[in-house]
Amino acid sequence: MASGTAQDRINQHAWRSWGARRWFGTASDWTDPGEAAAIAWVADEVRGQPILDVGVGGGRTVALLRALSDDYTAVDYMPEMVEICQRNHPDVRVMQMDARNMSRFADNSFALVMFSFNGIDAVDYPGRVAILREFERVLRPGGMMLFSTHNMRGPSYRENLSRFVRFPHLSANPIAVGIDTARVICNLPIATFNYLRHSRLNREFDGYAIRVCAAHKFGIVIVYTELAAQQRALAELGLHTEVVFGNLNGEPVREGQDLRDLYWFHFIARKAAASEPPPAAPGTRQ
Template sequence: MTREIDLDTINRATWGSRESLRSYALESTWTDPGEEAAFEWVAKHCTGAPVLDIGVGAGRTVGLMRAISTDYVGVDYTPGLLDRARARFPDADLRNMDARDMSSLPSDHFALAMFSYNGIDSVDYEDRVRILSEMRRVVRPGGYLLFSSHNRHGPGYGERIWKLMPRFTPNPVRLGWRTLQSLRVLPVGIYNYLRHSRGNRDFGGYAIAVGAAHNFGIMIVYMTLAEQKRQLEALGLELDIVFGSTDAQPISPDSDSNAWWLHFIARKLVPSMPQ
């Protein structure tokens, strides 16, 4: 029988770990070509307007978003990461807030709400819907949601413990270093994989599974493009364009993709005027 797993508890512990605090504090640019392309696409619609940065972490996206608007709010629910973001950007409006409940933010206000780095996948399916609903609420009519999500049809889904093995290189010094690094993380990786993979489950349009990142220390949602499109439409959002993580080319919303993850840009529709 498949064991129920509390994604929130597992992932919060990982985000707050010493290793995560150290590694995220070093990041300051795009995660991949698709993220940069998606941001450039949406930025022209939001320049100078209010923007919301969800899951700001240690501050990777603060400078990127403030480059298009100084009317900026960033939120995160991990105090340790938020402390590092505040230290890097002491003049930025950064708030401790859970994306599932952003009731302290006004409705119909932001031109853009962005949740990057697949952060929305760190909670279960129902909570993802709550987050998207909150993003829709705080965005003004005609405004945009930009978020990324792990691809159920991508190579990241179903990664096994072999992911932690050293990659071969003919250079003996480099191979030795990689082997030492693997031996250092392998015990905790095996422990995490065996403990978390018992909660893996596949629902067709989406799946919940252990991810290789953080030495298999996270449980995440993997979405198909079709299911994410359906979910957005059910919330009254129009999917405008999709980018994959591997390049800067748009992906048809009606096709499959083998990208590691996908960047979605959806729009809050403007209510039609009464006749």
């Protein structure tokens, strides 16, 4: 079960809404070209091997990962999502479990652990570290983790209420104008209430931040991170960042690249093989 932090309570409330449950229950396919490229990167190595799908939601990633291996296990910390996923995929093993504590899984169990759609951002920073530590524990030596996370330098970090203050598009169709107008009238008060209420949790730290996010009408609070800071955090846990993809295309992020147009990253990190020393953090010497 979740630890019950303020961030947990806010985010789970948003995901229990009818609209969120409906969306998660019908979502399918890749979130973006970067996710497709990231899964293609690991595909050959993990094919036929044990895969753990964390934060499975309504099952968007089930078909994507089962195409690689039938040795597949899915978990989510919300019972509502587990129920939806089991209904959508009755032949799949789905468990209710908080990724901060996966003690039901033995050490060195999986060749790939995936946490998609920026799910790791939904918990506070200590919880994030606990999740990555659990991933390292349950991965086999040489195994890989794949997770996505919001870019602290990207365009979504400074989104504000102006996103919801948009005049209807000019159109010869009065029905379309009416629908756009109604959408603004309905969404703006909810977004304003959520934005003012949740902004009290906004904090900036060295390399990461906690901030209300425009998704779900500013209904969630998430962690944003800097690329180098996330690489250092992984190295401190004995994990080597193998490649990072942005959300916009299928090309790996390049050193020195301008990252301000990327909404989030897809990290692929590898656990050291049994005979290898742990990786050094970027900018340090071994």
